[in-house]
Amino acid sequence: MEQRRDKPSHDPLFLNKLKREIEEWLREGLIDEPLKDRLLSRYRFIEDTGQRAVPSRLITTLSVLGAILAGLGVILFVASNWSLISRWGKIAILYSSLILTYGCGYYLGYERQNYPKTGAALIFAGSFVFGAGLFLISQIYHISLHYPNGVLAWSLAVMPVAYLLRLRTLLSLSIVVLLVWFGMEASFQVIEDERVYMHYIFLYFMAGITLWSIGLMHRDFLSLKTFSGPYIITGVVVTFLSWFILTFTDAWQNSGQNELLIFFIVITGLFLLSIAFRSLAGDNERLWLIESISLFILIAIVFYLSVSAGNFSGSSLRIYVILSNILFLIVTLGVMILGYIRRYPAYINTGLLFFVLFVFARYFDIFWEMLPRSLFFITGVLLLLIGGFMLERKRRKVIRQFKEGTDAV
Amino acid sequence: MRYKFIILILIQIFILTGIILYREHWIKTGTKIILKTAPIDPKDIFRGDYLLLRYHISSLDLDKLNVREDFKKKERVYVSLEKADDIWRPVSVTKAMPSQGIFIQGRVRSFSESSRWEITVQDEAGQIVNLSIAHSPKLRKEDHVLFCIDSERNVLAFFKDLEKTCSSGAPVQGIVEDVNPVNFRRLDIEYGIEKYFVEEGAGRGIEGQRELMSEVSIRRDGRPIITGLYIDGKIIR
Numbered sequence: 001m002e003q004r005r006d007k008p009s010h011d012p013l014f015l016n017k018l019k020r021e022i023e024e025w026l027r028e029g030l031i032d033e034p035l036k037d038r039l040l041s042r043y044r045f046i047e048d049t050g051q052r053a054v055p056s057r058l059i060t061t062l063s064v065l066g067a068i069l070a071g072l073g074v075i076l077f078v079a080s081n082w083s084l085i086s087r088w089g090k091i092a093i094l095y096s097s098l099i100l101t102y103g104c105g106y107y108l109g110y111e112r113q114n115y116p117k118t119g120a121a122l123i124f125a126g127s128f129v130f131g132a133g134l135f136l137i138s139q140i141y142h143i144s145l146h147y148p149n150g151v152l153a154w155s156l157a158v159m160p161v162a163y164l165l166r167l168r169t170l171l172s173l174s175i176v177v178l179l180v181w182f183g184m185e186a187s188f189q190v191i192e193d194e195r196v197y198m199h200y201i202f203l204y205f206m207a208g209i210t211l212w213s214i215g216l217m218h219r220d221f222l223s224l225k226t227f228s229g230p231y232i233i234t235g236v237v238v239t240f241l242s243w244f245i246l247t248f249t250d251a252w253q254n255s256g257q258n259e260l261l262i263f264f265i266v267i268t269g270l271f272l273l274s275i276a277f278r279s280l281a282g283d284n285e286r287l288w289l290i291e292s293i294s295l296f297i298l299i300a301i302v303f304y305l306s307v308s309a310g311n312f313s314g315s316s317l318r319i320y321v322i323l324s325n326i327l328f329l330i331v332t333l334g335v336m337i338l339g340y341i342r343r344y345p346a347y348i349n350t351g352l353l354f355f356v357l358f359v360f361a362r363y364f365d366i367f368w369e370m371l372p373r374s375l376f377f378i379t380g381v382l383l384l385l386i387g388g389f390m391l392e393r394k395r396r397k398v399i400r401q402f403k404e405g406t407d408a409v
Numbered sequence: 410m411r412y413k414f415i416i417l418i419l420i421q422i423f424i425l426t427g428i429i430l431y432r433e434h435w436i437k438t439g440t441k442i443i444l445k446t447a448p449i450d451p452k453d454i455f456r457g458d459y460l461l462l463r464y465h466i467s468s469l470d471l472d473k474l475n476v477r478e479d480f481k482k483k484e485r486v487y488v489s490l491e492k493a494d495d496i497w498r499p500v501s502v503t504k505a506m507p508s509q510g511i512f513i514q515g516r517v518r519s520f521s522e523s524s525r526w527e528i529t530v531q532d533e534a535g536q537i538v539n540l541s542i543a544h545s546p547k548l549r550k551e552d553h554v555l556f557c558i559d560s561e562r563n564v565l566a567f568f569k570d571l572e573k574t575c576s577s578g579a580p581v582q583g584i585v586e587d588v589n590p591v592n593f594r595r596l597d598i599e600y601g602i603e604k605y606f607v608e609e610g611a612g613r614g615i616e617g618q619r620e621l622m623s624e625v626s627i628r629r630d631g632r633p634i635i636t637g638l639y640i641d642g643k644i645i646r
Contacts, residue, residue: 091429095422102418110410130421137425139459139606141432142635150428157421164413188483 014226015043063121064169070101071128087140094133102126110165120167127158127170131177151181163227172230175211179238182207182263189259198253199260201242202306206264208239209299210271216291217274220281233346236335240354243331246324247358248365252312264306271299285342294334298327328358343402352395356388435634439626440511442490442497443639446623460605460638462623465561466490466499466513467603471594476502480520480596487512487631488598496622502596506630514631515598523595528564530556532583540564540581545590552585602635 022039025031031039074097085093101122109119134150137143155177162170186203190196215231218224245251275292278284305320312320332355339347363383367376445465466488471477480486486504489512490497497511506512528540528548540556542564548554557566557575565578574580602625622639637644 094425098422098425099418106411106414110414126418130425133425134428137428137432142602142605143432153424157417157424160420161414161417164410164417 018043059117063117064124067101067121067125068128071125071132074129074132090136090140094129094136098126098129098133101129120165120169123161123165123167124169124173127161127173130154130157151177151184155181166226168226168230171227172234175230175234179204179207179234186260186263189263196253198312199306201245201251202302203260203263203267204238205242205246205302206267206271206299206306208235208237208242209295209302210267210274211235212239213271213274213278213292213295216285216288217278217281220278220284220288229346233350236346236350240328240332240350243324243328244354244357244361247321247328247361249317249321252317252320261307264303268299268303271295287338287341291338294331298331325358325362329355332358340398345399345402348395348398352391356391359387360384432634435628435632436626436636439628439634441636442492442511442513442625442627443495444623444625445496446621462603462605462621464600464602464623467598467600469499469502469596469598471502471596473593474499474501476594476596478502478504480504480517482517482519484517485514486517486596486598487514502598511627512631513600513625513627513633515600518597518599520594520596522592524590524592527587527589527591528556528585529587530554530581530583531586532581537586538562538581538583542567546588548585548588550585550587554583554585556581556583600633602633605635605638 019040022031022036026033026036074093077093105119105122105124105126107119108115108122109117131154134154138150155174158170158177159174162168162174182203183200186200190199211231212235215228215233215235218228218231275296278288278292332351335347336351336355339345339351363380367379446462469476469488480502484504486502487506488499489501489503489507489510491500491511492498506514526542526544526546528542528546530538530540532538540558540562546564546567548567552569553571555568555571555573555575556564557578558564558581559578566575571582602623605623623635624637624639624644625633626636627633
C-alpha cells in the first residue's frame with residue numbers, strides 16, 4: 001500500500017493526454033529525450049495493464065453493464081422474497097452486498113491494481129447498491145412522503161468517492177442523480193397546478209448553466225481537470241435542452257407565483273462562486289472571460305424571467321420567443337466556434353447537435369404551412385442529407401485534426 | 410488513499426444506519442394508534458408492489474368538524490384525533506401544532522367545495538336509515554334499491570336489481586324516501602402513510618377487503634409511520 005502512494009494516477013486517458021503534452025514539451029525544448037523517457041517510464045504500468053485489457057472501451061461498457069445488473073439483482077432478490085426475509089435480514093443483505101462490492105472493487109482496482117476497469121465497475125456497482133439501499137429502507141419503513149432527501153443523500157455521498165478515486169463515470173452518476181433530485185424537490189415545493197411546467201424549465205436551464213460553469217472551473221485547475229467533462233457535458237446538454245423548448249411559441253406558459261425562488265438564488269449563488277474560483281485560477285483558457293460573461297448574462301436573463309412571474313402572452317410573448325430563437329442560434333454557433341478555437345470536441349458535438357435540431361424545428365414551423373406537402377418533404381430530405389453530410393464531414397475532419405495535434409482553425 | 414476510501418464508505422454506511430435507527434426510534438417511542446383504511450381502488454389494488462391506502466382521515470368534511478379556516482395546497486396541518494371503539498377518529502384540524510392530545514401531521518393535498526348525496530331509505534323493517542354517497546346516485550323517490558354500505562353508512566355500491574348481492578359491505582334493502590345533494594368544504598390531506606410495500610403478488614389476499622386497519626406510530630410532532638396492517642384482525646408487519 002505504501003508503494004501505491006508513490007504511483008500517480010493510472011487512468012489510461014490521462015496517459016494519452018500526457019504523451020501528447022510531453023511531445024509538445026520536447027518540441028518546445030522544455031525537456032530532452034532522456035527526461036521524456038524517465039517521465040513516461042513512471043507511467044509504464046498503465047500501458048502494461050492497458051495492453052492486457054484491450055479492447056478497453058468494450059470492457060468498460062461490459063463492466064458497467066455488469067455492475068448495474070448485479071445491483072439490480074440484489075434489489076430484485078430482496079423484492080421477490082419480501083415477506084420471507086425479516087426486516088433485519090433485508091438490512092443485513094444490504095450491508096453485506098455494499099461492503100462486498102466496494103471492498104472487491106477497491107482491492108482489484110487499487111490495491112492489486114491489475115484489474116482497474118473491473119475495480120472501477122465494482123465501485124460503480126457499490127454506489128448503486130448504496131442508492132438501492134436508501135430506497136430499500138424507504139420501503140421497509142413505508143415512507144411515501146417527501147423522500148427526495150434520500151436521492152440527495154445518494155448523490156452527495158457518492159460524489160467524494162468519485163473525486164478520491166478519480167472516477168468520471170461515478171461523477172456522472174452523482175450529477176445525474178443530483179439533477180433528478182432537483183426536479184423531485186422542486187415538485188414538492190411547487191404548490192400550483194401540476195400542469196404548470198414553466199418553473200421546471202427555468203430551474204433546469206439555470207442548473208444546466210451552473211453545472212457548465214462548474215465544469216469550466218474544473219478545467220482551470222490542473223488537479224481537477226479530469227472531472228470537467230461530466231459537468232460540462234451534462235451542463236451544456238441540460239442548458240440547450242431547456243432552452244430548445246423555449247424556442248417554441250407553444251411551450252411558453254404564464255408561470256404565475258414563484259415558489260422556487262430559493263432554488264434560483266442557491267443555483268445563482270453556486271454559479272457566481274464557480275466564476276469567482278475561475279478568476280482565481282492562474283492559468284485560464286482562451287476567451288474564458290467572454291465565455292463567463294456570456295454565461296452570466298444568460299443566467300441573469302433566466303433568473304429575471306423566472307422571478308418576474310412573467311405574463312407570457314400576446315406581443316410580449318412574441319418578443320420573448322424571437323429573442324430566445326436569435327440568442328439560441330448565436331450561442332450554439334458561439335459554442336462551436338469556441339470548440340474549434342480550444343480544440344474541444346464536446347463543445348463542437350453538442351453545439352452541432354442542437355444547431356441541427358434548431359434548424360429542423362424552425363424548418364417545420366415556418367415551411368409546413370407555406371409549401372405544398374410534397375415539396376416540403378423533398379426539400380426537407382435534401383436539406384437533411386446534404387447538410388448532414390457536410391456537417392459530419394467537417395466535424396470528423398476537425399476532431400481528427402485535434403487528435404493529430406495540428407491546428408484546427 | 411485506502412483510509413480515505415474506508416472513511417467515505419463508512420460515511421455511506423452511517424447514513425443508512427442513521428435512517429434505520431431514526432425510524433426504529435420513532436417506531437419504539439411513538440404513540441401507537443389504529444386508523445381505518447381501505448385500498449384506493451380495490452379492483453386495481455397493485456400499482457407496482459405497494460398498496461395505495463386511503464384513510465378515513467384522508468378526506469375531511471370541514472363543516473362537520475366546525476372548522477371555518479381556509480387552507481392552501483401543501484400547507485402543513487394537524488388533525489386532532491379521539492379514540493372511539495379502538496379506532497381513532499378526527500375531531501379537528503388546525504394549522505398550528507396542538508399543545509395536547511393525540512394529533513397527526515399531514516400536508517394539504519386539496520381544499521375545495523364538494524358535494525355528496527344524502528339518501529333517506531325506509532328499510533324492510535320500516536326503519537328510516539340515512540345513507541351517504543359521494544357521487545350523484547341518479548335515484549328517485551319510491552325506487553326499490555339494494556345498498557351495500559360500510560360501517561360509517563357510506564354507500565359502496567347499490568343495485569336496482571334486487572336479485573344481486575353485495576360482494577363487500579353490509580346489505581340494506583329498502584325504498585328511497587328522499588335524495589338530497591349536500592355541499593361541504595372538503596379538505597384532502599396526505600400523511601405520508603399512503604403506501605404500504607408488500608411482496609409482489611401478496612396483495613391478492615387483501616383484494617377483497619374493503620376495510621383494513623393500519624397501525625401507526627405517531628411522533629411527538631404528529632408525524633406518522635406505518636408499523637403494521639390489520640387484515641381480518643390479524644396484523645402483518
